[in-house]
Amino acid sequence: MCTSVTFLSETGDNFLARTMDFAFELNGRPVVIPRKQHFPSDAGGAGYDTRYGFVGAGRNMGNYV
Numbered sequence: 001m002c003t004s005v006t007f008l009s010e011t012g013d014n015f016l017a018r019t020m021d022f023a024f025e026l027n028g029r030p031v032v033i034p035r036k037q038h039f040p041s042d043a044g045g046a047g048y049d050t051r052y053g054f055v056g057a058g059r060n061m062g063n064y065v
Contacts, residue, residue: 002019002020002021003018003019003021004017004018004019005017005018026059027059028057028058028059029057029058029059030055030056031055032053032054032055033050033053033054033055033056035053036049036050037049037050037053
């Protein structure tokens with residue numbers, strides 16, 4: 001079962017956190033993504049630059065560390 005929670009800041013900004021539950025082991029680890037991190041596009045586009053940093057859990061996939 002997936003779980004989500006939202007937060008509303010004093011300035012009116014919304015933040016969403018969510019879990020994804022799988023029936024198999026993901027071998028996840030803590031992941032920290034800084035502000036202005038660039039992610040290249042797998043579809044050949046320009047990619048994406050993050051505005052905000054974030055912390056989560058994940059695993060290595062493809063060329064991403």
